[in-house]
Amino acid sequence: MSSFVLHRRRFLYLSAAACLATVAAGCDRPPTSPTTRLDPATLTWDEVVELARGTTVNWAMWGGSDVINRFADGWVAQQLQQQYEITLNRVPINDTVEAVNKVIGEVQAGLTSGGSIDLIWINGENFRTLRQGDLLFGPFTQVLPALDSYDPDDPLITTDFGLPVEGYESPYTGSLYVMAADTARVTTQPQNFEELLDWAIANPGRFTYVAPPAFDGSRFLLTALYGLTGGYEQYAGNEFDEALWEQNSSLVADYLSELAPHLWRGGQTYPPTQNRLLELFANGEIWMMSAFTPNIAEGITTGQLPSTTEAFALPGSSLNDPSFTAIPTNASNPAAAMVLANLLSSPEGQLEKFKPEVWGSPPLVDRDRLSPDLKTQFDQVEADYGLPLQALTEDTVPVVNAEYTTRLEQLWETQVAG
Amino acid sequence: MTILLQTNPNNQDDRNTEEQSNHWAIPWHAYLLVLPAVSLIAVLFGGGLVLAFLQSIGLMGLTSTGAVSLDAYQQALTSRQFWQSLGLSLYIALTATAISTVLSIGLALLLLRAGRWASFACQLTLPIPHLVGIAGILLLLSPSGVLSRVLVHLGWISSDQDFPLLVNDRANLGVMLHFLWKEIPFVTLILLAVLRGIRPEYGMQARALGASRWKCFWTVTLPLLRPGIISASLIVFGFVFGSFEVPFLLGSTFPKTLPVLVYQAFTDLDLNQRSVAIALGLLLSGVSISLIALYLWLGSGKPFRRVMRRAQG
Numbered sequence: 093m094s095s096f097v098l099h100r101r102r103f104l105y106l107s108a109a110a111c112l113a114t115v116a117a118g119c120d121r122p123p124t125s126p127t128t129r130l131d132p133a134t135l136t137w138d139e140v141v142e143l144a145r146g147t148t149v150n151w152a153m154w155g156g157s158d159v160i161n162r163f164a165d166g167w168v169a170q171q172l173q174q175q176y177e178i179t180l181n182r183v184p185i186n187d188t189v190e191a192v193n194k195v196i197g198e199v200q201a202g203l204t205s206g207g208s209i210d211l212i213w214i215n216g217e218n219f220r221t222l223r224q225g226d227l228l229f230g231p232f233t234q235v236l237p238a239l240d241s242y243d244p245d246d247p248l249i250t251t252d253f254g255l256p257v258e259g260y261e262s263p264y265t266g267s268l269y270v271m272a273a274d275t276a277r278v279t280t281q282p283q284n285f286e287e288l289l290d291w292a293i294a295n296p297g298r299f300t301y302v303a304p305p306a307f308d309g310s311r312f313l314l315t316a317l318y319g320l321t322g323g324y325e326q327y328a329g330n331e332f333d334e335a336l337w338e339q340n341s342s343l344v345a346d347y348l349s350e351l352a353p354h355l356w357r358g359g360q361t362y363p364p365t366q367n368r369l370l371e372l373f374a375n376g377e378i379w380m381m382s383a384f385t386p387n388i389a390e391g392i393t394t395g396q397l398p399s400t401t402e403a404f405a406l407p408g409s410s411l412n413d414p415s416f417t418a419i420p421t422n423a424s425n426p427a428a429a430m431v432l433a434n435l436l437s438s439p440e441g442q443l444e445k446f447k448p449e450v451w452g453s454p455p456l457v458d459r460d461r462l463s464p465d466l467k468t469q470f471d472q473v474e475a476d477y478g479l480p481l482q483a484l485t486e487d488t489v490p491v492v493n494a495e496y497t498t499r500l501e502q503l504w505e506t507q508v509a510g
Numbered sequence: 511m512t513i514l515l516q517t518n519p520n521n522q523d524d525r526n527t528e529e530q531s532n533h534w535a536i537p538w539h540a541y542l543l544v545l546p547a548v549s550l551i552a553v554l555f556g557g558g559l560v561l562a563f564l565q566s567i568g569l570m571g572l573t574s575t576g577a578v579s580l581d582a583y584q585q586a587l588t589s590r591q592f593w594q595s596l597g598l599s600l601y602i603a604l605t606a607t608a609i610s611t612v613l614s615i616g617l618a619l620l621l622l623r624a625g626r627w628a629s630f631a632c633q634l635t636l637p638i639p640h641l642v643g644i645a646g647i648l649l650l651l652s653p654s655g656v657l658s659r660v661l662v663h664l665g666w667i668s669s670d671q672d673f674p675l676l677v678n679d680r681a682n683l684g685v686m687l688h689f690l691w692k693e694i695p696f697v698t699l700i701l702l703a704v705l706r707g708i709r710p711e712y713g714m715q716a717r718a719l720g721a722s723r724w725k726c727f728w729t730v731t732l733p734l735l736r737p738g739i740i741s742a743s744l745i746v747f748g749f750v751f752g753s754f755e756v757p758f759l760l761g762s763t764f765p766k767t768l769p770v771l772v773y774q775a776f777t778d779l780d781l782n783q784r785s786v787a788i789a790l791g792l793l794l795s796g797v798s799i800s801l802i803a804l805y806l807w808l809g810s811g812k813p814f815r816r817v818m819r820r821a822q823g
Contacts, residue, residue, distance in 0.1 A: 189777040193777070196781075196784075200571060221780075221781060224781060225781060303763045305778075360675065360680055361675065361679060361680070361763050364678065364758065364763070371654075372654070376654070377654045505591070509763055
């Protein structure tokens with residue numbers, strides 16, 4: 093008994109001493125010298141590539157899709173390794189806001205360099221949040237050679253939710269938020285929100301949308317705002333228009349409340365995530381939904397969704413919702429992040445992920461600026477694509493200032509769900 | 511062990527009482543000895559709480575103005591959503607704890623003489639992650655799940671729309687089912703261990719003196735089980751009240767439980783909402799800690815003794 097006590101006591105003394113020693117040693121350490129910051133304004137592309145060679149890059153991206161993960165771990169990782177000897181470390185996240193929170197947390201904790209994320213797949217509200225906190229590295233896109241293949245005046249890539257990109261984001265994926273219906277069960281596709289309501293009344297329980305404020309659900313609210321209040325143009329400005337919102341918001345609330353009892357499960361509940369919505373559609377519980385084109389194309393290609401699934405746009409309401417990549421200000425390897433961003437924006441990268449068997453994500457490049465050979469390849473993939481992409485794109489409109497989305501989410505929670 | 515000490519206070523030896531009388535004379539180096547453990551808890555847990563508190567009152571954070579402000583708490587406490595969420599969280603945690611505790615007491619008594627396989631069976635669900643359990647419940651009980659398909663196949667219901675909604679439903683049945691499935695074996699396992707440590711002589715004595723089975727349960731077994739019941743139900747309550755993924759994936763769309771509300775505020779795109787999220791998180795911890803303290807106080811039997819004494823005096 094006594095020897096045990098002695099042992100324990102000795103152990104405690106030792107650990108106490110170790111504790112104090114660590115603290116003392118920590119005090120003694122000279123402050124780490126600030127690492128030289130990369131300045132994109134004075135860099136050339138060759139210098140960036142040279143700095144990045146042989147390093148590892150941490151890419152935070154939404155990890156909820158097997159095909160997208162395969163694209164990143166496969167083609168992207170191979171190209172990085174072969175062309176630049178860069179190792180790709182994919183950081184899977186559930187929602188882009190998690191990466192945003194991580195950057196904010198790190199900077200708040202004083203980690204203004206050497207952060208854990210080098211590149212974020214990002215757009216919209218998350219981009220605005222990071223810009224609001226001055227947490228992005230840049231402007232850097234003027235250095236990237238891939239940007240030569242883009243139309244510098246195309247509002248689709250120069251603004252993100254009404255906010256000018258100003259070189260802080262490199263274009264990555266095109267994405268259309270449209271409607272999908274199982275044509276085996278849906279004979280006439282609604283062309284506007286009035287017809288959608290009529291369809292829901294005639295087919296109770298066969299339509300629903302993801303519960304806002306989840307990403308997809310919020311997008312549906314925005315299409316409703318456009319479709320019910322006379323189009324997108326009035327909201328297109330950089331700033332949020334309070335008076336306009338006051339005037340129009342009740343139309344959306346009234347419509348959604350009227351629609352609710354005819355939704356899946358009588359609007360008592362909504363699918364909490366995009367994956368659950370797709371499952372409901374795949375299982376035949378719902379016959380019509382709103383979703384992003386890559387999800388629909390992927391679902392049809394993999395056989396998860398019925399082969400009779402067709403995508404269609406609500407003209408003037410469905411969304412063109414591109415996304416980008418951006419570098420946080422505390423990235424530990426901004427050079428390699430720029431190389432990766434360039435690879436993702438390059439015509440080759442855009443072509444690879446456009447293939448429906450790879451991912452099916454629509455390209456953002458301006459095809460008129462490509463070599464004839466590449467242009468033919470893009471046209472070939474488009475011909476094999478399961479959806480009439482060109483026609484869908486023509487009917488879609490951009491996403492506006494994120495404040496409208498935030499207000500719509502609040503409105504939904506207080507007046508529709510509550 | 512503690513049970514025996516409590517029921518037989520006279521058994522304590524002299525050395526023990528001597529140590530107790532010296533309770534306050536702690537040598538200085540004793541404090542040094544507990545320093546590592548205490549500093550770990552203080553830095554990691556206490557430090558986190560302090561940082562969170564500073565952010566919630568606007569003294570820290572990216573949008574901080576440097577002035578103390580209770581706006582975050584005001585915004586949290588005046589929103590209808592907070593009170594609805596608090597009510598829902600309390601309802602789920604209290605119901606799940608009560609049901610799993612009562613059922614587990616019965617199950618433990620039934621399994622007492624069942625041999626080692628009973629403990630083994632109870633341990634089976636312990637290593638299964640909650641997310642796997644949630645996926646299982648979705649596959650089984652969602653309107654297009656296995657059960658619904660079997661019923662359609664048998665002709666009992668005509669389509670998936672006739673199947674009752676058991677996941678993401680307003681009454682949170684799916685959440686409740688998941689917690690019961692997970693917690694009943696856990697509580698039973700703890701109670702079985704306590705039950706096996708109780709000397710059977712007490713019960714035999716009571717029975718020999720003419721107590722009925724029921725009376726024997728109320729006056730002998732249950733009081734002896736009390737420490738086990740209290741600690742097991744505390745763990746269950748604390749866990750269920752703060753659980754996020756189960757109500758997030760299986761719970762109702764509206765209202766949301768408090769942890770889901772915190773997550774939503776914390777992932778809000780407006781950076782100013784972050785202080786509200788942290789205030790909500792601290793309120794959640796506060797409610798949880800005070801309920802546990804109240805429960806421990808009631809469970810210790812002190813308040814009842816005081817009432818009894820007053821009644822006698």
